[in-house]
Amino acid sequence: MDSIFDIIIIGGGINGAGIARDAAGRKIKVCLIEKNNIGSATSSWSTKLIHGGLRYLENFEFKLVRESLKEREIIKFIAQDIVRPLPFIIPHLPSQRSKWIIKIGLFLYDRLGGKSSFPKSKKINIQKIIPNILKSNFKEGFQYYDLQVDDKKLVELNINDAKKKGALIIENQKIIEVKREKNYWIIKLSNQKILKSKILINATGPWINNVLKDIIKIKSKKEIRLVKGSHIITKKLYDQNYAFTLQNEDNRVVFVIPFKQEYSLIGTTEIEVHSPENPKIEQSEIIYLINTINKFFKKQIKNDDILDTYSGVRPLIEDYKEASKVTRDYIFDLNINNSFAPLLNIYGGKLTTYRKLSESVLNYLKPYLNKKILYPWTHKEKL
Ligand SMILES: Cc1cc2nc3c(=O)[nH]c(=O)nc-3n(C[C@H](O)[C@H](O)[C@H](O)COP(=O)(O)OP(=O)(O)OC[C@H]3O[C@@H](n4cnc5c(N)ncnc54)[C@H](O)[C@@H]3O)c2cc1C
Structure with a gap:
C-alpha cells in the first residue's frame, strides 16, 4: 500500500x-x-473575469467585494502573463439604476479593496469615446476597470x-x-x-x-443551487479594446467582452438546473443574449452570427433568494x-x-x- x-x-x-x-x-x-x-x-466555462463584482454591492456583499478586489490586485501580479486589465463601460439607462446609485457603487468599488493599481472609475461621454457603436440614445455612461483572465x-x-x-x-x-x-x-x-x-x-x-x-x-x-450560465461568441462587434456592462430589464447585467483578438464574448444567463452534467445553451438563453445586444448596439445580431457557445453550472450556496441575488x-x-x-x-x-x-x-x-x-x-x- x-x-x-x-x-x-x-x-x-x-x-x-x-x-x-x-x-x-x-x-x-x-x-x-x-x-x-x-x-x-x-473553471473553463466562466466569463473569464477576475473582478470585484460591482453588482454584488447591491446585495450589500461588502466583505466579498473587498476580498475580491484585493485578490484582483494579487492575481494581476502573480499571473501577469495570462491577465489583462480592461475598461468596462456601463451605458446609463435611466429606467434602470439611477446615476447616483452607480456613482456610489463605483466610489466604493474604487476604494473597498485598498490601494489599487487600476485606473479610477469616471463618468464618460460614450459617443465621444467610442462613437457609432451603441445606439445614439446612449450618450452618457460610466467607465471602470476589471481584469480579464484565461481561466x-x-x-x-x-x-x-x-x-x-x-x-x-x-x-x-x-x-x-x-x-x-x-x-x-x-x-x-x-x-x-x-x-x-x-x-x-x-x-x-x-x-x-x-x-x-x-x-x-x-x-x-x-x-446548493445549481445555476447554469451560458455565453455566445460572435465575430467582434467592434474594434476598440473596451468591454460593456449592459443593464437588463430583469435587473441583471450582461457583459460584452473582446475575446481572442477577433471575437466578442457575450454572457451570461441564469437558469436553475438539476444536474451539473453537460450543460448546454437553450434557445431561450440565445434569444435573451441576442435581444440584449440588439437593445444597445447599432449593429444588430441574429442567430447566424453566433460562432460558438458554452455553458457552465455555478455551485451557489442555497440561501433561497432569486438566482442573481444568491451569494x-x-x-x-x-x-x-x-x-x-x-x-x-x-x-x-x-x-x-x-x-x-x-x-x-x-x-x-x-x-x-x-x-x-x-x-x-x-x-x-x-x-
Ligand atoms: C457561467 C459562469 C460564469 C462565471 N464567471 C466567473 C467570472 O467571470 N469570474 C469569477 O471569478 N468566477 C466566475 N464564475 C465562477 C467560477 O467559474 C467557479 O466558481 C469556479 O470555476 C468553481 O471552481 P471549482 O474548482 O469549485 O469547480 P470546477 O471547476 O467545476 O471543478 C470541480 C472538478 O471536480 C471534478 N469532479 C467532480 N466529481 C469528481 C469525482 N467524483 N472525482 C474526481 N473529480 C471530480 C470535476 O470534473 C471538475 O473538474 C462563473 C461561473 C459560471 C458557471
Whole structure:
C-alpha cells in the first residue's frame, strides 16, 4: 500500500488546483484526483473575469467585494502573463439604476479593496469615446476597470506549480470507493490503485453533494443551487479594446467582452438546473443574449452570427433568494468526528477568490495536520 498523504483533494478545478499548489508549497504531502482533465469543467466555462463584482454591492456583499478586489490586485501580479486589465463601460439607462446609485457603487468599488493599481472609475461621454457603436440614445455612461483572465490556463499554471513543488496530480481517474478510518481515509481508484490520506477535501464544485452522497456516503449538511450560465461568441462587434456592462430589464447585467483578438464574448444567463452534467445553451438563453445586444448596439445580431457557445453550472450556496441575488461567496463545511479522519467540503466560490480560499483552507486545517505548516506564500510568488 502507498504511503499516507496529509491531504487528498477530489476535484481539479480552480479551487482544487489552488489548494494543491498552496499545500505543496508548504511542504505538505498532497495528492489531487480529477475524474476528467484538469480544469475541464466550471473553471473553463466562466466569463473569464477576475473582478470585484460591482453588482454584488447591491446585495450589500461588502466583505466579498473587498476580498475580491484585493485578490484582483494579487492575481494581476502573480499571473501577469495570462491577465489583462480592461475598461468596462456601463451605458446609463435611466429606467434602470439611477446615476447616483452607480456613482456610489463605483466610489466604493474604487476604494473597498485598498490601494489599487487600476485606473479610477469616471463618468464618460460614450459617443465621444467610442462613437457609432451603441445606439445614439446612449450618450452618457460610466467607465471602470476589471481584469480579464484565461481561466483554464489559471488552473493549469496552479497545477504545474503544484507538481513542481511535489504534489501528485492524478487525471482521468474515478474514485470508486472511500473508507473512513480513525486516522486516515482509504481511497480506491478505478485503476484499482489505493491511496491513504489523513484529510480528505471535497472540491468538486457543482458535483459536491453528489460526491458526498454517492462516493463519500455522508449526508450533506448544506444545500446548493445549481445555476447554469451560458455565453455566445460572435465575430467582434467592434474594434476598440473596451468591454460593456449592459443593464437588463430583469435587473441583471450582461457583459460584452473582446475575446481572442477577433471575437466578442457575450454572457451570461441564469437558469436553475438539476444536474451539473453537460450543460448546454437553450434557445431561450440565445434569444435573451441576442435581444440584449440588439437593445444597445447599432449593429444588430441574429442567430447566424453566433460562432460558438458554452455553458457552465455555478455551485451557489442555497440561501433561497432569486438566482442573481444568491451569494457568490464560499463556505467551508468541516466534518469532524473524534472517531474518524476529517473531511472538508468546499461550497461556492469564484475564480477570483480561489487563491484566498486555498490559503484559508490551509489555515483552517492547521490543527488537523499535526505538523508545523509554513506561512502563507501564494500572494507573492508568481505562477
Ligand atoms: C457561467 C459562469 C460564469 C462565471 N464567471 C466567473 C467570472 O467571470 N469570474 C469569477 O471569478 N468566477 C466566475 N464564475 C465562477 C467560477 O467559474 C467557479 O466558481 C469556479 O470555476 C468553481 O471552481 P471549482 O474548482 O469549485 O469547480 P470546477 O471547476 O467545476 O471543478 C470541480 C472538478 O471536480 C471534478 N469532479 C467532480 N466529481 C469528481 C469525482 N467524483 N472525482 C474526481 N473529480 C471530480 C470535476 O470534473 C471538475 O473538474 C462563473 C461561473 C459560471 C458557471
